[in-house]
Amino acid sequence: MPSTAIIDLSAIPEAQREAVAALLREHEELKGERVSLKEIIKRLEHLVAELNQAVHGKRSEKLSEDDRQLAFEDLEIAVAEAEEKQETQAPSESRPRRAARRNRGNLPKDLPRIERVIEPESLQCPCGCGEMHKIGEDRTERLDIVPAQLRVLVTVRPKYACRACTDGVTQASAPAHLIDGGLPTEGAIAHVLVSKYADHLPLYRQSRILARSGIEIHRSTLADWVGTAAFHLGPVVDRLAEHLKTSTKLFMDETTAPVLYPGRGRTKTGYLWALARDDRSWGGDDPPGVVFFYAPDRAGENAEKILHGFDGILQLDGYQGYNRLTRPTRKGGDPVRVAHCWAHARRKLKEVFDRDGSEIAAEGLRRIAEFYKIEADIRGAAPGQRLSARQARTAPLVVEFGEWLQQQRLRISAKSRLGEKLAYIHRHWDGLQTFLHDGRVEIDSNSVENLIRPIALNRKNALFAGHDEGGRAWGRIASLIETAKINGVEPFAYLKALLEAIAAGHPQGRIDELLPWNFNPSS
Structure with a gap:
């Protein structure tokens, strides 16, 4: 059928004009659905090829049984999510009923x-x-x-x-x-999500636990449940990220997320980038939250993409990949103002002291400890009070530290281990002073490091994600679980209510009601 752009509706008799216009609209909608379905089919074909490689590849025999189970479950989560997207985008009147899954329990x-x-x-x-x-x-x-x-x-x-x-x-x-x-209720799905992403139990282990109670449900069935949930939770996580980026001060950090390298019998290093807000230390009105974004590498362009639309102060460590965010050429917003982390500076000196007992490192640690004593005194105070105390008490100590730092750098070889640590502090000196000029800024980025600790625990127990798509689902569900936890919300109760609301057709225009900090267990 020709496009609406080359059809003159005025030339059609008025009695037929409305019917022709309706057919043209339907045609355009079908064209859009066709493009979307082609993308989904391409993705599924890619996932099937990787699954075949994991099963039949020449090096698949090098994978242990645990390795293969983890690979299969994340691939199957990705397939289930893609299929759910395909069914959701299909017109309701032509939507096929999903075929029964094997081994449904x-x-x-x-x-x-x-x-x-x-x-x-x-x-x-x-x-x-x-x-x-x-x-x-x-x-x-x-x-x-x-x-x-x-x-x-x-x-x-x-x-x-x-x-x-x-x-x-x-x-x-x-x-x-x-x-x-x-088969499952929304509560059952929530239990599987919390067990996998909060309690660090891979799906094949959950399957064994259920089997001990007489419930024979295969790992692949559990993976289907997780993939379906991951798809439906996507808009809530996206909205959570939008909320965080409206803030004027955020934390950011990244941690490794090992991912199976299909066909190689080993893992590659992916990353979960954590974007967090936590204003509780100075009584901010915005609730705390964190979103984990998965990326296959640590390139700085990932941070630039994640922070698109954010303008403000970013608290982070000294990773150089963030430098592009401070340049006038930054994409997605104005150059950010960086607040570097004194805990990282302290850690650099502590490494040297623990290794050889350096008196210079010990002196640096004593000086930094004085900053932290003042921070302990003003924790919980209003930003204005914090700023006044820092200007009066901390700023002179920081000036003295800077003078001491330059003196030691003149004495110590830049190629020595201690010289490298002192050079690190010197390179980030401007960012290390940001907290002296804004009472909302923390002295370090420990808040976000504490938030990514559960990711490290899951990495230790589950070894790795079975696929890049598994890494994305990991980040998405962990975002909701960890945000619920730091807002004092029980993750299982929240996810159960959230999935029930989604199943009942919660309006898209009221998605803010589904965010963790708006959860009311008594409602």
């Missing part, structure tokens, strides 16, 4: 059943014959997981019919579920 008869009977709003016959009578019911069973308790939720939907006529059958609609026709 069983529900032992000895598990407790909790029945919820959903009655129709009215039992009155539409024709006015009177009250309807029950003639049957539909029953569906889904696995629900409550921490330390397994149970089956049974949904009962009675059917009612009129005895006086054949037209009056009524039944309540089936409730919406995140996985339509699937």
Whole structure:
């Protein structure tokens, strides 16, 4: 059908004009869906090729059983997420029902059943014959997981019919579920997410734990649940990131996220970049939060892309990849103002002192300790009070430290281990003084380092992510879990309520209500 740009609707009879316009609109929509579906198919073909390589590749025998299990589950999460996107984008009237997954699990008869009977709003016959009578019911069973308790939720939907006529059958609609026709409740999915990304239990281990209770659910089935959830949680995480970037001061750090290198029998180094806000130390009104962005490398352009739209002060360590953010040529915003971390400066001197007991390093550590004593006194105070105290008490000490630093650099060889550490502090001297001029700025970036500690624990227990797509899902779900935790919200309760709200069709225009700091467990 020709494009709307070359059709003159005015030349078409008025009686047919509206119908032709509707057909043209439908044509344009189908063209857009076709492009989207082609992208999804290409991605799925790529994932299938990598899965085949992991199974049949020449070097796959070098992978241990644990390595293969981790590779498979992250690939299957990626496939499930892509399939969910394909189904979601398809028109509702033509959306095919998802085929039943293999090894969907069983529900032992000895598990407790909790029945919820959903009655129709009215039992009155539409024709006015009177009250309807029950003639049957539909029953569906889904696995629900409550921490330390397994149970089956049974949904009962009675059917009612009129005895006086054949037209009056009524039944309540089936409730919406995140996985339509699937086995798990939203609580069960939330439990799997928290177990994997907060409690550091890979899916194949969760499968074994369930098997001990008589629930035979394969790792691939759990991966399907996680992939579906990861897709639906994406808009909430994106909105969380948007909220953080409206702040005028943020923390940023990055940590390694080892990812399996398909076909090589080894891992490559990916990175999770943490963007965080934590104003609790000076009583800021904005709630704390963190978003983890996965990238396959540590290139500074990743930070530039992540921070698109952010203008303000960025607290970070001395990694040179961030330097591009301070240049006039920065893409996505004005040059950022950098606040460097005194904890990193202290750590450099501590490394030398621990190795050879250097008295110069010890003196530097004593001087920095004086800064931290003042910070302990003013923690929790308003920004104005913090700034006044720093100007009066800390600034003179920092000036003295700078003079001492230059004296030692003249005495110590720049090629020595201590000389390199002193040069590091000198290179970041301007950023190390930023906290003296803004009471909202911290003396170090320990806040964000504490937030990425669970990532390191997961890395230690799970060894690595099985795929780049697994790294992205890891970052997405960890963002919600860690933001919930630092806001005093129990992650399981939050994710359960969040998935239930998404399944029920929560309006996109009210997505802020789904952010962790807005969660109300009593609602």
